[in-house]
Amino acid sequence: MSEEVTKNIIVRDDEDYIINMGPQHPSTHGVLRLEVCLNGETVKYVIPHIGYIHRAIEKMSESDTYKQIIHLTDRMDYLSAHMNNEAVCLAVENALEIEVPKRVQYIRVVLDELTRLASHHLWWSAFGMDLGALTAFFYGMRDREKILAIFEESFGSRLLHSFNTPGGLMHDVHPDFQKHTMEFVRYFRKKLPEYKQLLTDNVIFHNRTQGIGKMSRETAIAFGVTGPSGRGSGFACDVRKVAPYGLYKEIDFNEILYDEGDSFARYLVRMDEMEESLNILEQVTDNIPEGDYTAKMKSIVKLPEGEYFQRVETARGELGIYIVSDGKKFPYRIKFRSPNFSNLFVLNTLAKGGLIADLVAISGSLDLVIPDIDR
Amino acid sequence: MNSVIKYFTDIYKGVRSLWAGMRVTGKYFVRPGEIVTEQYPENRATLKMEDRFKGEVIMPHDKNNQHQCTGCGVCELNCPNGSIEIITKKVPNEDGKMVRVIDKHIYHLSMCTFCELCIKTCPFNALAWGQDFEHAVFDRSKLDKVLNKPGSSLKKKEAKS
Ligand code: SF4
Numbered sequence: 007m008s009e010e011v012t013k014n015i016i017v018r019d020d021e022d023y024i025i026n027m028g029p030q031h032p033s034t035h036g037v038l039r040l041e042v043c044l045n046g047e048t049v050k051y052v053i054p055h056i057g058y059i060h061r062a063i064e065k066m067s068e069s070d071t072y073k074q075i076i077h078l079t080d081r082m083d084y085l086s087a088h089m090n091n092e093a094v095c096l097a098v099e100n101a102l103e104i105e106v107p108k109r110v111q112y113i114r115v116v117l118d119e120l121t122r123l124a125s126h127h128l129w130w131s132a133f134g135m136d137l138g139a140l141t142a143f144f145y146g147m148r149d150r151e152k153i154l155a156i157f158e159e160s161f162g163s164r165l166l167h168s169f170n171t172p173g174g175l176m177h178d179v180h181p182d183f184q185k186h187t188m189e190f191v192r193y194f195r196k197k198l199p200e201y202k203q204l205l206t207d208n209v210i211f212h213n214r215t216q217g218i219g220k221m222s223r224e225t226a227i228a229f230g231v232t233g234p235s236g237r238g239s240g241f242a243c244d245v246r247k248v249a250p251y252g253l254y255k256e257i258d259f260n261e262i263l264y265d266e267g268d269s270f271a272r273y274l275v276r277m278d279e280m281e282e283s284l285n286i287l288e289q290v291t292d293n294i295p296e297g298d299y300t301a302k303m304k305s306i307v308k309l310p311e312g313e314y315f316q317r318v319e320t321a322r323g324e325l326g327i328y329i330v331s332d333g334k335k336f337p338y339r340i341k342f343r344s345p346n347f348s349n350l351f352v353l354n355t356l357a358k359g360g361l362i363a364d365l366v367a368i369s370g371s372l373d374l375v376i377p378d379i380d381r
Numbered sequence: 382m383n384s385v386i387k388y389f390t391d392i393y394k395g396v397r398s399l400w401a402g403m404r405v406t407g408k409y410f411v412r413p414g415e416i417v418t419e420q421y422p423e424n425r426a427t428l429k430m431e432d433r434f435k436g437e438v439i440m441p442h443d444k445n446n447q448h449q450c451t452g453c454g455v456c457e458l459n460c461p462n463g464s465i466e467i468i469t470k471k472v473p474n475e476d477g478k479m480v481r482v483i484d485k486h487i488y489h490l491s492m493c494t495f496c497e498l499c500i501k502t503c504p505f506n507a508l509a510w511g512q513d514f515e516h517a518v519f520d521r522s523k524l525d526k527v528l529n530k531p532g533s534s535l536k537k538k539e540a541k542s
């Protein structure tokens with residue numbers, strides 16, 4: 007066991023003063039229970055209790071065809087629904103060695119980045135709210151609404167799209183899709199400085215986040231903390247860079263890295279990622295080629311016997327999907343390596359010794375989505 | 382001395398950052414630009430959902446009360462949640478032969494996850510999305526719907542275009 011992990015070992019004591027945060031606590035953003043042991047206002051340890059929203063998605067997938075699994079993955083990390091869909095689709099497409107049309111690859115990247123933006127909007131809003139900046143919430147929601155309107159126009163739903171299908175997309179995007187996306191990019195370029203004025207430059211916000219919840223690069227690697235949270239500690243873990251999938255090989259973008267490892271660094275990573283997403287959107291949206299929106303697929307998809315693994319970068323980190331197939335139309339076993347599960351369990355290491363108010367700042371900066379933890 | 386200077390520079394910085402934030406909110410207070418809040422339910426009369434909006438699964442009927450569902454059961458097979466139940470019956474056609482037609486196409490809205498597989502896979506294009514979204518009811522059984530209207534029949538030309 008690495009030193010980083012052994013430091014995390016918790017010794018319970020009968021004398022401990024325990025307080026339960028959740029499962030219905032607004033700052034946990036879902037049904038997560040944190041068992042917090044306090045010494046005055048200082049946190050002695052945090053034990054996360056998970057499973058309140060467990061739906062057995064992995065088990066259910068064993069009796070669903072590959073096309074039917076898609077709609078279940080929506081419901082893991084609902085803010086990265088599109089990336090979750092894509093993970094399954096890529097796994098199946100790679101296993102069957104299907105070449106998806108260029109149009110599909112372009113649209114998938116646009117949707118990935120729009121989803122990432124919408125997810126970061128929500129995180130920004132909620133993070134501000136957790137720290138008492140309620141105004142931020144309305145501004146984030148205002149801009150997120152624009153993206154959701156684009157989604158609604160093309161897929162008919164705002165959050166859980168189920169728009170990917172092995173081989174391509176369910177149907178073609180709306181004719182106005184490109185136009186509206188570019189409108190949004192121009193609009194949001196103007197609005198991003200407001201985010202800086204409202205929260206990034208705020209002194210109270212600095213005091214609440216700077217130096218709070220310091221995570222070293224070693225800790226991030228030991229716990230498998232990926233996504234913006236890991237990159238805030240200087241851990242280069244962007245799957246779009248380290249194992250590019252789809253069109254990401256051909257796109258020019260930067261991986262955002264900060265070395266401080268505190269809550270503020272994690273915040274800055276996401277803020278810069280929003281900007282990077284806008285850059286990607288500008289490169290890709292106008293160049294979507296004409297063509298089919300799906301490759302030719304059999305109506306029943308069967309994977310050849312074997313094991314398959316595919317990972318993608320969701321808004322919160324690395325989502326891995328591991329499929330074992332016995333050649334039938336249902337997978338024999340599916341395992342999701344969800345980013346939030348790993349990101350959650352670093353909480354004790356970060357919050358230990360700090361104040362209970364900082365626990366909220368830390369869990370907010372990790373950007374946890376609870377249904378993804380429980381699956 | 383140093384702590385006194387720090388005290389005052391902190392106050393200065395605090396007020397300045399507060400001012401920067403207040404400027405943004407103040408700007409929208411006097412010049413809202415656009416109102417983004419939907420005035421629902423007051424705007425019910427004018428509210429129009431997107432054409433592709435997934436409100437519920439419906440079976441379009443034409444003016445002769447005819448639909449395109451043959452009762453083949455493909456949608457029932459493809460639904461991951463068992464939200465669709467197909468009940469067929471045998472009736473004699475013009476030649477007096479017994480043929481299988483749809484009796485009830487039961488759709489459990491409460492169990493539907495809007496995955497669109499039924500609509501995509503229906504070989505006869507018999508299903509579509511409805512734009513109605515006000516589904517709140519007091520009794521769950523009200524969400525079990527029969528999609529083919531009473532007295533409806535199969536449209537003659539049936540193959541997918
Ligand atoms: S709706 Fe379509 S798929 Fe379902 S039973 Fe009717 S014809 Fe078959």
Ligand code: SF4
Pocket residue numbers: 438459460461462463464465492493494495496497498499500
């Ligand atoms: S949309 Fe999906 S869940 Fe709903 S009835 Fe159709 S197949 Fe079933």
